[in-house]
Structures are given as C-alpha cells and as structure tokens.
Amino acid sequence: MRAANFLRVCAALCLLQFPGGLAWSESTNARPCDNGAGPPNDPASAGYDERLIGACQLENTDNTFAFKPAIRNQGDVAFSVRSCSPDGASDTCDFATPYAVTLTGATTGNGKKFVLAGAQDEAEVTLTFSSGGVSEALSPGDPSGLFAGGSNGQQVPAIINVSLQNLGKLKGTFYSGTFSLGIDQCGTNDSGGVVPCDGSKPVTRIAAGEEITFTINLVVDAEIRISGLEDMELLADGTGAYSDSQEFCVYASSGALFRITADSQTGTGIFQLQGVTESLQYETVVSNLTGNSETLAEAVISSSTWQGNPEVDCNSYSEENMRIDIRVPPAEINSASETSYSDTLTLTVEVQ
Incomplete structure (x- = not known):
C-alpha cells in the first residue's frame, strides 16, 4: 500500500519537471x-x-x-x-x-x-x-x-x-x-x-x-417606423386661424429615443401652402401625448427627443404616441384671396 502511494505521488511530481x-x-x-x-x-x-x-x-x-x-x-x-x-x-x-x-x-x-x-x-x-x-x-x-x-x-x-x-x-x-x-x-x-x-x-x-x-x-441598429398619418384639412378654429391636428405612431425598437424633421414641398426654410398664384405660411408643432412639444423649423431636425413606442404600429394604432398640429395664423388668412392652398409635408424620424 505504501509503495502504491509513493508511485502515485512521484507521477504527479514528474509532470512538473523535464529531463535535464x-x-x-x-x-x-x-x-x-x-x-x-x-x-x-x-x-x-x-x-x-x-x-x-x-x-x-x-x-x-x-x-x-x-x-x-x-x-x-x-x-x-x-x-x-x-x-x-x-x-x-x-x-x-x-x-x-x-x-x-x-x-x-x-x-x-x-x-x-x-x-x-x-x-x-x-x-x-x-x-x-x-x-x-x-x-x-x-x-x-x-x-x-x-x-x-x-x-x-x-x-x-x-x-x-x-x-x-x-x-x-x-x-x-x-x-x-x-x-x-x-x-x-x-x-x-x-x-x-x-x-x-x-x-x-x-x-x-x-x-x-x-x-x-x-x-x-x-x-443592434434600432429599427424605427412612422405610420398612421393621414391627409389633413385645415378649417377655421374660431380664433381667426385655420388648423387641424392628428395623432400618429412612431415605433422604435426597445423604445429608443428619436428626433423628427419636417420638410415642406412648396416652401424652403418655411412651411408654405401654395395656391395658384400666392402662398400662405403655416406653423408645424409636434408633441408626444404627455405634452412635450416643439414648434419645428422647416427642414431642421428637432432639438427635442421623444421615446418611440416599442410595439410596431403602436399596438394596431390603439396606443399612438405622437401628435402633429398644423396652423395658419390669422394674419396669413386675412391676406388670402384664393380659396384653396395645399402642401405635401414629409416627416422623417431618426433614432438617437
């Protein structure tokens, strides 16, 4: 028994030393x-x-x-x-x-x-x-x-x-x-x-x-998508201005923060509705549904950030998270001589 124990210990020690x-x-x-x-x-x-x-x-x-x-x-x-x-x-x-x-x-x-x-x-x-x-x-x-x-x-x-x-x-x-x-x-x-x-x-x-x-x-690049926007018809709102608003969805994976840019098709540096011969300037305000809002400048990314909804299309649009308000001020309305003006407004969102 002693010999077996000795041989077992020697084998372990020999692994730690090379010949010579x-x-x-x-x-x-x-x-x-x-x-x-x-x-x-x-x-x-x-x-x-x-x-x-x-x-x-x-x-x-x-x-x-x-x-x-x-x-x-x-x-x-x-x-x-x-x-x-x-x-x-x-x-x-x-x-x-x-x-x-x-x-x-x-x-x-x-x-x-x-x-x-x-x-x-x-x-x-x-x-x-x-x-x-x-x-x-x-x-x-x-x-x-x-x-x-x-x-x-x-x-x-x-x-x-x-x-x-x-x-x-x-x-x-x-x-x-x-x-x-x-x-x-x-x-x-x-x-x-x-x-x-x-x-x-x-x-x-x-x-x-x-x-x-x-x-x-x-x-992982965050996914982002804007959806749920529809055409808007501006009507007199009782203050001398013409306005309309709607809610929409911005989905961002993991609820990432995003900024938004609005581009007017007929205006450069300003939001502009175009008639046959004349145009009207308008204001664009975006906000989330908790009240954090910003009046946007045309073609300029927002200084504010908002949190995207982590559900695609905001859970079938039952939880839309953003709002846009378009308003033509009274001074512009008072100078209008035509009956119809229009613009195509493009909203772009990007993850921060």
Whole structure:
C-alpha cells in the first residue's frame, strides 16, 4: 500500500519537471508579437518562458460587430499565436509546439453557453476557435483539442468566430461580454507525444490570473417606423386661424429615443401652402401625448427627443404616441384671396 502511494505521488511530481532539469514554466504573454528569439536563451533565466507563447493583437482589444439579423455568423476576432519551444539554450524558438486553449467569460445560468449581456436580455453566442485549418466550438472553462504552433517562432493566424445561438428578436441595442483566453502548450499531452511534447523540450502555459482578456460587443441598429398619418384639412378654429391636428405612431425598437424633421414641398426654410398664384405660411408643432412639444423649423431636425413606442404600429394604432398640429395664423388668412392652398409635408424620424 505504501509503495502504491509513493508511485502515485512521484507521477504527479514528474509532470512538473523535464529531463535535464528543464522546469515546466508559466508565461504572462509579456512578449505577444515577436518570434520568441533569445535572449534569454538559458532555461534557468527569468523570462525564458515568455519566449514560448505569444498571443498577438488580442489582449485588451475591444471587438465590435454590427448585428446581422439574417445569419448566425456575426464576425471574427482576428489575432495570431506563437507557440514554439527552443532546443535547449538555442537563440531560436525552434520547434512548433501544439497548444490547447481554454476560454472563460459570462455564461448562461447553467454555465454551458457563452453570452453577451444587454440591458434587458442576453444574446447567447457560440465562440469557435480556428487556426491552421482546425476549428472547435469552445465550451466555457473546458480545454480544447490541440492547435498547431509554428516553428522558429512563427506567428500563426487565429480567429475566434462569434455566432448567435438563437436568431430570435433581441430586445436591446447593445450587448457586450469580456472573455479570458488561456493557452497551454501540448495541452494534456505535456508529458507524452512527439517532440517537444515528449518531455524533452520546455513547454509552458499562460499562468492563472494572466489569461488574455478581450471584449466582444454586438450593436443592434434600432429599427424605427412612422405610420398612421393621414391627409389633413385645415378649417377655421374660431380664433381667426385655420388648423387641424392628428395623432400618429412612431415605433422604435426597445423604445429608443428619436428626433423628427419636417420638410415642406412648396416652401424652403418655411412651411408654405401654395395656391395658384400666392402662398400662405403655416406653423408645424409636434408633441408626444404627455405634452412635450416643439414648434419645428422647416427642414431642421428637432432639438427635442421623444421615446418611440416599442410595439410596431403602436399596438394596431390603439396606443399612438405622437401628435402633429398644423396652423395658419390669422394674419396669413386675412391676406388670402384664393380659396384653396395645399402642401405635401414629409416627416422623417431618426433614432438617437
């Protein structure tokens, strides 16, 4: 029984040391983008292990993708990986060394899927690591299979593909997640396999707490639609002016804020009704149903913002959220000599 216990302990210790005294080491990705050449070229020197691994143009990056509603693939995070091993005290990081990766970050409640967090909901994503013709969808916290390194310190291109698990409608306009990538040369085969994974050459991994962090953002363009407008007939309102008003709908996904612009077909810089030979100026006021109003200038975007209705067509127009008031002031009416004037008014809304 004692012999069995001793052998079991020895096996665990032997994984931590290579023949000839080459200690198994850890890297901090301090040399992300070079070719791993020495110095230091002495395995006992501080920083020797930094030569072996480098993940270039990934750490602390902010990767933003525009939401593509029709396909799962949202984009790629592109970078490169150096994974190699020197031949003893060589100045060159000679041997291409295979490596495994482990990705951690925000997940669903059961920890099985990665997510990007939004203000109202989460977007479940699949993160797939690809390099050297090999691709693998990563599971949170689980080591991957092996990917090929490059001889002589070559930086090998790699990507992390971002794809949506579910193409259902997202409620928000911005989703984000920060992830940490670990790299382990030879993976679980660090004491077996071919050179250098046979234990004859040094291999390393990213140290715990030094994983390579990066952020993925998904931006969903807010949808907006104006509807429910009808022709208006201006009639005397008892004050000497002619006026009319109507309610209409502005839908904006997630109830996003919007501004509005009004363009007169017959007026430039002014709202103008055109008769046969003469014209009348008129006023245009827009407001929401809680009373926040603005008198618009022709072809000038509003200074006010209003909140869109999150339901398309405002729940079949039962919850219209905006109002427009058109008024020809008494002074214009008093100078009119014709009986009919008209204009086409174009309203444009845009998300803020």
